[in-house]
Amino acid sequence: MGNTISRRSFNKLLFSGLAGSSLFMSGGPLMASVSKARVVVIGGGFGGATVARYLKKLDPAISVTLVEPKTVFHTCPMSNSVIGGLRSMQDIAHTYNVLRNRYGIEVVHDTATLIDPVKKSVRLKGGRSLAYDRLVVSPGVDFIWDAIEGYSREAGESKMPYAYEAGPQTLLLRRQLLAMKDGENVIICAPKNPFRCPAAPYERASLIAYYLKKNKPKSKVIILDDKEVFTKQDLFMLGWDRLYPGKIEWRSGSTGGKVERLDPAAMTVSTEFGDEKGGVINVIPPQRAGRIAIDAGLADASGWCPVNPANFESLLHPGIHVIGDAALVGTMPKSGTAANTQAKALAASLVASFGGPAAGQHDLANLCYSMLSPGYAISVAGGYIQSPEGIKDNPDSIHLTSMEATTAQLAGEAEQADNWYHNISQDTWD
Ligand SMILES: Cc1cc2nc3c(=O)[nH]c(=O)nc-3n(C[C@H](O)[C@H](O)[C@H](O)COP(=O)(O)OP(=O)(O)OC[C@H]3O[C@@H](n4cnc5c(N)ncnc54)[C@H](O)[C@@H]3O)c2cc1C
Missing domain, CATH: 3.50.50.60 (FAD/NAD(P)-binding domain)
Known part of the structure; x- marks a missing residue:
């Protein structure tokens, strides 16, 4: 009983832009240009849009190109509420205007069809080729x-x-x-x-x-x-x-x-x-890493992409980082919050690798609300530790709704679910 308060602060902290590192704690963009590095990001969902945004936030001089076929992204989170008739499609729709206009990210609405890890380039369906110093791949899942x-x-x-x-x-x-x-x-x-x-x-x-x-x-x-x-x-x-x-x-x-x-x-x-x-x-069919990750040889026999737990760099192709659902990230579940926090940790680590300030410690987390009806939600939350052996649960940070939670607490969780959705949307696209 009584985990609501800690979950509420957890929710606030995750998306306050203060998520974990000394970089984020500086409270805003690093105005001094530290790099002319080129980063290409494949996928404009929870992982990809967040990493693109935070790279630009941390160092506006980095050239960031985000490749995503959709001009409007509808989130899976809250899509069950649309199916149940509690929300509209408009409520779960997000555009790339803020990323393009406020952050100066080049958003290309196209599909990546080929990654050349030797030449360090990405070919797009429309014919364009994008050269990169570092590539981030966050294509979500493919269905079997x-x-x-x-x-x-x-x-x-x-x-x-x-x-x-x-x-x-x-x-x-x-x-x-x-x-x-x-x-x-x-x-x-x-x-x-x-x-x-x-x-x-x-x-x-x-x-x-x-x-x-x-x-x-x-x-x-x-x-x-x-x-x-x-x-x-x-x-x-x-x-x-x-x-x-x-x-x-x-x-x-x-x-x-x-x-x-x-x-x-x-x-x-x-x-x-x-x-x-x-x-x-x-x-709901079984799944594996998004098609482009499989085609590029980033996945192992499990169908998911093994990565270095410190910086999400592929263990199969150096110079390429995989985050979100496609990646094998220890005990982290495949969730929007997980992808968002991985993206922020990766952005800081890339900035450091380009000569910016040291990446410091980053909080990886999951926070997942489930709506059972209007005014009744349950949740699980937890932090994760990046260690050389892998990414594992931080046992001190696990919170689960209590079986004894009162009606008021369950209603409080439903309110927090709305806040979570608003906050993560603001932290990613809006
Ligand atoms: C019904 C449902 C409810 C959910 N609810 C929650 C929830 O409440 N909380 C939560 O935390 N998580 C929730 N999730 C999980 C969450 O949606 C995923 O974990 C999250 O979207 C993963 O982020 P990602 O960046 O890996 O993939 P995505 O967000 O799926 O983004 C991948 C993007 O990559 C693009 N892409 C793919 N291939 C290419 C290519 N070749 N070139 C260019 N672009 C490409 C796709 O178009 C897509 O936009 C839910 C999922 C479902 C299905």
């Missing part, structure tokens, strides 16, 4: 479409949305929910670890149940899980009992949750326990 028999990208874009990158997929799942008949069920297929945002399938189940309770009282959510346990499980299940009794059914891998086959035409999911028909079927 053929991991489940019967599934494909085409099925994901039509009958059985995955909705694990925000944008058209978020809207597709929302529209299918609205069109579903009362009495039909929503099936969510959740993958094995590791995957992007381990709490997101369960937050999604909660907010879909919220919608069903009000609009389709005869329907329920069935989660078919490829795991035996999931993050914040006791807290989620307690919330489901209180808010949606009988409306969310979770089946673990060994009790019928392991999906063997999907049939998008018949809208069925087959498990070893039999077939289940869904009115809406949300399939």
Whole structure:
């Protein structure tokens, strides 16, 4: 009980621009130019946009080019609220105008198609080639479409949305929910670890149940899980009992949750326990590092990119740094907060490597809120230690919502979730 206060300060500290290092604690940009270095950043999401911004904040003389195909970035955080009808797409949309106009970052809306680590250049789909001194790769995840028999990208874009990158997929799942008949069920297929945002399938189940309770009282959510346990499980299940009794059914891998086959035409999911028909079927496929990281040989056999824990430099290609979901970063989960704090630590370390002030100590952290309904949220937070053996939990900094949290505390967490979203958006794009 009573972790809300520390989480609140944690939230504030993370995005106050004072995140951990003596550089950030100087309170603003280093006005003296220390470098003419060229940094190219691939990916304008949580990791990439933040590292581009903080490089310019710390040393405006560094030339920073950010490559991102989207002109408007919709965040996965809060996209479950759009699916449940609590927020609009506009609420989760961000442009690159501030990064371009206030920070002087060259934002190129294109896709990186080839990295040449020897010539130190990046080729873009549009034909341009960008030379770099250091390259940062933060492309998020790629989906393994053929991991489940019967599934494909085409099925994901039509009958059985995955909705694990925000944008058209978020809207597709929302529209299918609205069109579903009362009495039909929503099936969510959740993958094995590791995957992007381990709490997101369960937050999604909660907010879909919220919608069903009000609009389709005869329907329920069935989660078919490829795991035996999931993050914040006791807290989620307690919330489901209180808010949606009988409306969310979770089946673990060994009790019928392991999906063997999907049939998008018949809208069925087959498990070893039999077939289940869904009115809406949300399939979250297993994942690996974003395609460009795989193509560039930055990933190992695990499908993720091993990095030096001190500065996120690839262990496979020197001169290239990988952050965010694509990277193997010890015990850090694949979350927006994790990517944001990795990006800030990396920016400071790059500035130092170009001859700027020493990088100092940087706080790596995770802070993840899950909304169960309006006014009811739970969270997990923690700091991480960068050591030569790897990035590990700082055991003194772990906070988890208490099972005894009061209604007021759970409502306080929901308020903090809104603040977190506002703060990280301001720290990244806005
Ligand atoms: C439903 C859901 C809810 C979530 N909720 C939370 C939450 O509440 N809190 C939290 O902390 N995290 C949450 N997350 C996780 C969070 O979204 C990710 O961890 C975060 O986006 C990772 O940042 P990233 O920079 O690695 O990737 P992204 O933010 O996905 O950014 C990657 C970017 O790279 C671009 N890109 C890819 N390939 C190329 C290329 N070849 N050339 C140029 N650009 C390229 C993509 O277009 C994309 O914009 C959630 C995730 C989901 C799916």
